[in-house]
Amino acid sequence: MTRILPRKDVVIVGLGWTGAILANELTDQGLDVLAVERGPWRDTATDFNIGYAQDELRYSIRRDLFLQPVVETMTMRNDPSQTALPMRDFGSFLPGNGVGGAGVHWNGHTWRFWDSDFKTKTNLTNKYGAARIADLQVEDWGVTGADMEPYYDQFEYLAGISGKAGNIKGQLQEGGNPFEDPRARDYPNPPMQMTYAPTLFAEAGRSMGLHPFPTPSANMSRAYTNPLGITLGQCTFCGFCERFGCANYSKSSAQTTVLPVLMKKANFEVRTDSEVLHVDLASGGKSARGVTYIDSSGEEYFQPADLVLLCAYGLHNVRLMMLSGIGKIYDPNSGEGTVGRNYCYQTNAGVQVFFDDKNFNPFIAAGALGQTIDDFNGDAFDHGGLDFVGGAGINCIPTNGRPIGTRPTLPGTPKWGSAWKKATVEGYKSTLSFSSQGSSYATRANYLDLDPTYKDRFGRPLMRMTFDFPDNDVRMSNYLCDRMEEIAKKLGGKQYAVGRRKKGWDSVPYQSTHNTGGAIMGTDPKRSAVNVFLQSWDVPNVFVIGASAFPQNAGKNPTGTVGALAFRAADAIRNQYLRNPGAPLVQA
Amino acid sequence: MSHRYPIRMNRRLFLSSVAMLTITAPAVSFARTISGSLPWEPMASDPPARVIPGGWQFFTPKEAALVEAIVDRLVPHDDLSIGGKEAGCAVYIDRQLVGAFGTSSRLYTQGPFKPALPTQGYQGEADPAQRYRAGLAAMDAFLKQRDGKTFVELKPEEQDAFLTEMEAGKVDLPNGVKAAGFFGLLLQNTMEGFFADPIYGGNKDMASWRMLGFPGARYDYRDHVAKHNQPYPLTPVSIAGRPEWLGKGA
Structure with a gap:
């Protein structure tokens, strides 16, 4: 028996970064808002305890705060000719769970995408011709850098980002990123104090004519009070950032920037340990009536609502659309359907430089404390004589010295025994690592749909991920590896090792939790699932908010853009949608 | 089986171990509706249980x-x-x-179990x-x-x-x-x-x-971050402190 609950103005699926931002904005508007969260309540005082937060085995290896595959996983394969099998454990990427979502245990790299990223298809076609991108399925986002700037600003000030502007209203700023788009003002906080490895990396880059700058960081360089009046503390460089909750209130998350204000509002409530099964559509399928969810005892509820916001992890947004019949599922053969289209990832590679005479104290670190070189990212360089499009940020961001996971050794070192031990001790403090975080461009055959065989614990189909690195992206990554080798040589050291990206995406070793696309934004309802305000083309009282909206991924971490898109969607709902609820904001 | 800390059947532990698999079992719900303030109660945290050597389990x-x-x-x-x-x-x-x-x-342990590609784990x-x-x-x-x-x-x-x-x-x-x-x-x-x-x-x-x-669980290196290439002076500390703090048998 499904119990029917009293109606709400808005129901939000998932209370992470985007859910918290939307809830706070729409409760300010006077709406009665409910968030339904699959995982538990989590907060700094109770869950990120300074007495035991620094537990590598529990949080990093066993991944206590993450979504467990028993709750939901996906199947994967590299191409449509193969049989997808379930990821029985997560490896390559690690979705979050619970209040705060993946924003609890992120590193905190907070980027703006560029105007040229938002116009990928037009820009590349104009510069290099349509033939150059014929193997790809890149799209424009339907927004410009200027459209997005105020919302990036809003997110960066909410989150207290530490950084150095490179371009304020068209004026280049010494020490910042010269390739970024103009911004209205500097970051709310100065850059973090640099550790030794990024300092050497930046010196090497500068001496080669490159333009290193401090990575924009959601780890606080100083105590900061955000526009909601919530204060964060200074980062202590503890080295337990990604995969961990922060016990110092010094990494921005929904917990440290929104929830203390949101939770006090009489017109907001959250139901935890409650999983939304699907969005319920009215007959005809053109509007949503609310959501059906199940709590941890197996009791089912129907929650009626006028407006439904999918604010789960991007991949889960896409699956919920598929399970709810919102939009048509993409078919790579016909090219028809939009839900599941343009799934993209991140194309990474890495370099290690081994020294004899240096001590980097790798445990003195923070998730986003480092230096970036953007000279070979996106549209920053000319691709005229090259055989690829896209690029990568080159990042020296040593995040930790946690010894189960971080034990760099010279190539060829045995994995055990006395020789292993000796090399491990030698390499631990004296290895400098940096990496390229590359763009991931859409292709016709990289997509998401529902698996025909494997089911979740409720008997619903798992989502199926079909993905491999496109040839274009592998060529891009190889070019970046060549550039990184030049930096490695400049750094000196006794030896260096390059880990190049190869085809055959492997779901086992950790790579990146930057899964994008599947419910992409755009201006054409045949090629996008949501419009430029993230409103479903098919069911206009549903908005789908997250990296699911990215038509392709840039060589940058997605959270800054996800936060900006959340503020933009909130603005559109408050100032346009509510004037005529249920109507599309953009005519198809 | 002896433990330094009392074992509490904590809500999250329970969810991750049992309830998720047995949704048709007698109804136990940890679902909460929270509104009006940040929820907080004393001793709500979930510390680790310390392994005491001795015997095999x-x-x-x-x-x-x-x-x-x-x-x-x-x-x-x-x-x-x-x-x-x-x-x-x-x-x-x-x-x-x-x-x-x-x-x-x-983990996800439902069948069918089929031969895997190397990329499928x-x-x-x-x-x-x-x-x-x-x-x-x-x-x-x-x-x-x-x-x-x-x-x-x-x-x-x-x-x-x-x-x-x-x-x-x-x-x-x-x-x-x-x-x-x-x-x-x-x-x-x-x-x-x-x-x-x-x-x-x-x-x-x-x-x-x-x-x-x-250095283990120290959590604050602000006094050393600018001391590039200099050895960190302090010895490590565990979540359970240092052996000499714990006395005999620790």
Whole structure:
């Protein structure tokens, strides 16, 4: 028996970064808002305890705060000719769970995408011709850098980002990123104090004519009070950032920037340990009536609502659309359907430089404390004589010295025994690592749909991920590896090792939790699932908010853009949608 | 089974271990509706339970002797550190195998089980506890057949040679045990135990952290961040403090 609950103005699926931002904005508007969260309540005082937060085995290896595959996983394969099998454990990427979502245990790299990223298809076609991108399925986002700037600003000030502007209203700023788009003002906080490895990396880059700058960081360089009046503390460089909750209130998350204000509002409530099964559509399928969810005892509820916001992890947004019949599922053969289209990832590679005479104290670190070189990212360089499009940020961001996971050794070192031990001790403090975080461009055959065989614990189909690195992206990554080798040589050291990206995406070793696309934004309802305000083309009282909206991924971490898109969607709902609820904001 | 901290059947632990699998069982709901303020109650946190060495919870005495011999070759005693056996790596693995790791209770374990591409990860039906039981038996059965001795009866250099063969997948162990896969599991768990916080039983007196110079659970390095290329002066500390704070038997 499904119990029917009293109606709400808005129901939000998932209370992470985007859910918290939307809830706070729409409760300010006077709406009665409910968030339904699959995982538990989590907060700094109770869950990120300074007495035991620094537990590598529990949080990093066993991944206590993450979504467990028993709750939901996906199947994967590299191409449509193969049989997808379930990821029985997560490896390559690690979705979050619970209040705060993946924003609890992120590193905190907070980027703006560029105007040229938002116009990928037009820009590349104009510069290099349509033939150059014929193997790809890149799209424009339907927004410009200027459209997005105020919302990036809003997110960066909410989150207290530490950084150095490179371009304020068209004026280049010494020490910042010269390739970024103009911004209205500097970051709310100065850059973090640099550790030794990024300092050497930046010196090497500068001496080669490159333009290193401090990575924009959601780890606080100083105590900061955000526009909601919530204060964060200074980062202590503890080295337990990604995969961990922060016990110092010094990494921005929904917990440290929104929830203390949101939770006090009489017109907001959250139901935890409650999983939304699907969005319920009215007959005809053109509007949503609310959501059906199940709590941890197996009791089912129907929650009626006028407006439904999918604010789960991007991949889960896409699956919920598929399970709810919102939009048509993409078919790579016909090219028809939009839900599941343009799934993209991140194309990474890495370099290690081994020294004899240096001590980097790798445990003195923070998730986003480092230096970036953007000279070979996106549209920053000319691709005229090259055989690829896209690029990568080159990042020296040593995040930790946690010894189960971080034990760099010279190539060829045995994995055990006395020789292993000796090399491990030698390499631990004296290895400098940096990496390229590359763009991931859409292709016709990289997509998401529902698996025909494997089911979740409720008997619903798992989502199926079909993905491999496109040839274009592998060529891009190889070019970046060549550039990184030049930096490695400049750094000196006794030896260096390059880990190049190869085809055959492997779901086992950790790579990146930057899964994008599947419910992409755009201006054409045949090629996008949501419009430029993230409103479903098919069911206009549903908005789908997250990296699911990215038509392709840039060589940058997605959270800054996800936060900006959340503020933009909130603005559109408050100032346009509510004037005529249920109507599309953009005519198809 | 003795624990330093009382074990509380905490809501999240329960969810991740039982309730998610048995939704048709008698209704126990941890679902909460929260409104009006940040919820907080005293002692709501979920501290780790500390492993106390002594006895075996998963291994038989014979298996335990074999695992202790293996971890002592993977992490040998030398001038850099104590060996894996003295560090407690076998105790660590024993306790892991009776917990969520051993039974894969957090993983996706529904069938069908099919042959996998290398990119699709482990697709076997056996959980780590079953793999240890089968793998350890297969090692000794193989060695008895081939050399007339069990692993613990071999000389250290013979043990190393056999582990090297296993690592390379060059031995055909009985009962379908894949040597390289089982070796990988042994190595992974041994390293986890050796380098994890000592509360899990396998890094006695922070031996590996002292060896590396990892300061452990300190959490605040603001006074050293600008001291580039200078050794960090303080010795490590565990979540449970330092051995000398804990008194006898710690």
